[in-house]
Amino acid sequence: MNNHLLKSRxxxxxxxxxxxxxxxxAVALMWRPAIAPIKRLTSFDTxxxxxxxxxxxxxxxxxxxxxxxxxxxxxxLPLVTPFGTLYSTNITPDEQTxxxxxxxxxxxxxxxxxxxxxxxxxxxxFPYVHYRRMSSEDIADAYAYLMSGPAVxxxxxxxxxxxxxxxxxxxxxxxxxxxxxxxxxxxAEHSAAWNRGRYLVDGPGHCAGCHSPLNLIGAEKSSQYLxxxxxxxxxxxxxxxLGQRATPWxxxxxxxxxxxxxxxxxxTPAGPMRPVSLSLARLPAxxxxxxxxxxxxxxxxxxxxxxxxxxxxxxxxxxxxxxxxFSSACAGCHAPAAPMREIDGRPGLQSTSxxxxxxxxxxxxxxxxxxxxIPGAPGPVMPPFAASLDNAxxxxxxxxxxxxxxxxxxxxxxxxxxxxxxxDTK
Amino acid sequence: xxQITLTVNGTAQALELEADMPLLYALRNHLNLNGAKYGCxxxxxxxxxxxxxxxxxxxxxxxxxxxxxxxxRTVESLGSAEKPGPLQAAFIDKQAAQCGYCIAGMLMRxxxxxxxxxxxxxxxxxxxxxxxxxxxxxxxRIIEAIKQVAGHNGSLT
Numbered sequence: 001m002n003n004h005l006l007k008s009r010x011x012x013x014x015x016x017x018x019x020x021x022x023x024x025x026a027v028a029l030m031w032r033p034a035i036a037p038i039k040r041l042t043s044f045d046t047x048x049x050x051x052x053x054x055x056x057x058x059x060x061x062x063x064x065x066x067x068x069x070x071x072x073x074x075x076x077l078p079l080v081t082p083f084g085t086l087y088s089t090n091i092t093p094d095e096q097t098x099x100x101x102x103x104x105x106x107x108x109x110x111x112x113x114x115x116x117x118x119x120x121x122x123x124x125x126f127p128y129v130h131y132r133r134m135s136s137e138d139i140a141d142a143y144a145y146l147m148s149g150p151a152v153x154x155x156x157x158x159x160x161x162x163x164x165x166x167x168x169x170x171x172x173x174x175x176x177x178x179x180x181x182x183x184x185x186x187x188a189e190h191s192a193a194w195n196r197g198r199y200l201v202d203g204p205g206h207c208a209g210c211h212s213p214l215n216l217i218g219a220e221k222s223s224q225y226l227x228x229x230x231x232x233x234x235x236x237x238x239x240x241x242l243g244q245r246a247t248p249w250x251x252x253x254x255x256x257x258x259x260x261x262x263x264x265x266x267x268t269p270a271g272p273m274r275p276v277s278l279s280l281a282r283l284p285a286x287x288x289x290x291x292x293x294x295x296x297x298x299x300x301x302x303x304x305x306x307x308x309x310x311x312x313x314x315x316x317x318x319x320x321x322x323x324x325x326f327s328s329a330c331a332g333c334h335a336p337a338a339p340m341r342e343i344d345g346r347p348g349l350q351s352t353s354x355x356x357x358x359x360x361x362x363x364x365x366x367x368x369x370x371x372x373x374i375p376g377a378p379g380p381v382m383p384p385f386a387a388s389l390d391n392a393x394x395x396x397x398x399x400x401x402x403x404x405x406x407x408x409x410x411x412x413x414x415x416x417x418x419x420x421x422x423x424d425t426k
Numbered sequence: 427x428x429q430i431t432l433t434v435n436g437t438a439q440a441l442e443l444e445a446d447m448p449l450l451y452a453l454r455n456h457l458n459l460n461g462a463k464y465g466c467x468x469x470x471x472x473x474x475x476x477x478x479x480x481x482x483x484x485x486x487x488x489x490x491x492x493x494x495x496x497x498x499r500t501v502e503s504l505g506s507a508e509k510p511g512p513l514q515a516a517f518i519d520k521q522a523a524q525c526g527y528c529i530a531g532m533l534m535r536x537x538x539x540x541x542x543x544x545x546x547x548x549x550x551x552x553x554x555x556x557x558x559x560x561x562x563x564x565x566x567r568i569i570e571a572i573k574q575v576a577g578h579n580g581s582l583t
Contacts, residue, residue: 328489332467372556389492
């Protein structure tokens, strides 16, 4: 055998060994076994179901897994992501189209690792990065509650993900980078309420899913924990430094807001936070109070002192058209001494989060979409003004109210933001 | 005062109005279209509901100034006492009115839904109609009337 042949043979062996190793790594990374199906459960422990119902509310399961007008937990809600559109799945105990054949270990694996019973990778829009931090008891209780509900036959809608994210096994690389964290354990130096709040925020409540900024591949930036993100065109405001702001939150206000109350000085949740707060309102009040305890303990590392604010513009803008619009469209509910403020607690607008925020988005979104009525439920209703006000009126109104809330910091780019939001809502 | 041209039920009309005047006042006081009613003036009851460019709006909270060039429709566009439109006929058929004060608004909100979705299911109807209230409590008959139109194949106009 000559040297040349020997060399090329060694080379081939090396290539083959590397290929085998690569294959093993790829399989280990991207293949997960199915977990055997079970027959749908039929008997349940009543106390466990009651606990499970609370876990499911705390986890906001129905907020994504129920589409408007659809059956409870039967999925079908579109989630628009930068990587394409996903549809939430059916988590009723239907055996063909839901999770009726899932055992508790299969359910717990999905909650902690993002793997479906049949072994396919779930997309991280399902917040398993947070659910993995829940206790096994809570996961088991939620499982029992979900399995006890009415089974709805509702096949999953076809996702429209862009290449390459339409290839599910690639999620394994995402998991390699971002899936870590153990179940939360109480920290001895903090109160029981604080620890409960932290558990609800970081575990089932998955607050950081919206309230932390996301990186380019859709994972939360852990270095900017709860420092503000965005969802569905709304700003998810920073949850750090809530007690340090120009219009600070106290515990009672924050706990009330979290339960969808109209809170003096801050208003009421609108947009994507509204269903979340309605879920929290179905839990004992102590849960929202615990969340408030925890959130108010978080300091804003980038708090800017109020004195760094810009100087007011030298020639004050003319806000007469905005003032006129306020008096004809808003004053009945929001003017000082307006009947709806006296009778039903509608907020004055100056100190609301929407008007205090650096971005005009949440104010504009609230005016465009209003706070919709929930059939059969009491609560404040604000009409949508999308068809009642044109872009120029909306801009004039926003500029006028911002002037009252933060005279030294007018909103820039109002008209382009309005244009963009109108495009979104079409 | 400024001159504002409103296009109501297909007719453009130039009016001298205060710019902040709500549409409802212009309809009732300047155009003698008294179908839309003043209820709460706060966007909470829906008695003033009219359609602007296919969307239901509360006329009591909609300033006239931004409405030039938009198509405004009131209950008068649906039919008359002698010749009620299909939705109005269904309301009569189901005896959906008691005092009748909310009915013009109910009709216009329902009309906007049926034009967009001719066969809505009951849940969709309930959610769509949630913004309009009836103090007499005829909601069930109102929903029945809308379902009657949603269920048959006749045209709405």
